[in-house]
Amino acid sequence: AQSVTQLGSHVSVSEGALVLLRCNYSSSVPPYLFWYVQYPNQGLQLLLKYTTGATLVKGINGFEAEFKKSETSFHLTKPSAHMSDAAEYFCAVSKGGGGSNYKLTFGKGTLLTVNP
């Protein structure tokens, strides 16, 4: 079975500082990996995804993530935090390798606070 572990339920950074949100996955087949963001009182929206190809993936709002198979990780980074980045972030894995019976499995989320 696939699973996702997000290290740190709450991360606090200063405005302008590096943002690093950690995600490790477990999957018996090559995974497809996603980062979603949830702003207050809103649904989830896609930040970026890794499917195949380049392991460094760029997303919206200056975020990027790197797929590292050897470390089973897909950490999310942003060089300089902005106040508007304050939100909850979810890492998710979808089963790769073919077949129709797939579904998204989410981590427990990391709440990002940005301090002025």
Place this chain on the structure above:
Amino acid sequence: DADVTQTPRNRITKTGKRIMLECSQTKGHDRMYWYRQDPGLGLRLIYYSFDVKDINKGEISDGYSVSRQAQAKFSLSLESAIPNQTALYFCATSAGLPNTEAFFGQGTRLTVV
């Protein structure tokens, strides 16, 4: 208009009452999902449907039922609501490939008193 619309957005109900949460989508996707979000627990899958005739239980289906009325409509029912079903509920839809993203509704905040 939103791609995925959930109604109602907020609901307070009493223990033992039956309640239905509705979801409709304009993406034209076959796959639809119901998730529940609780603080510190992330999103947990309640039910999912690959098409109108294919409905599957997720990891926390006890106490819930669903109906896929059409490709675009997927409703979630609580037959007899209990307080620990108080949560934020999300409907989502996706295309038929595992490398495609899911699109989420705005959520329904349900409180069972």
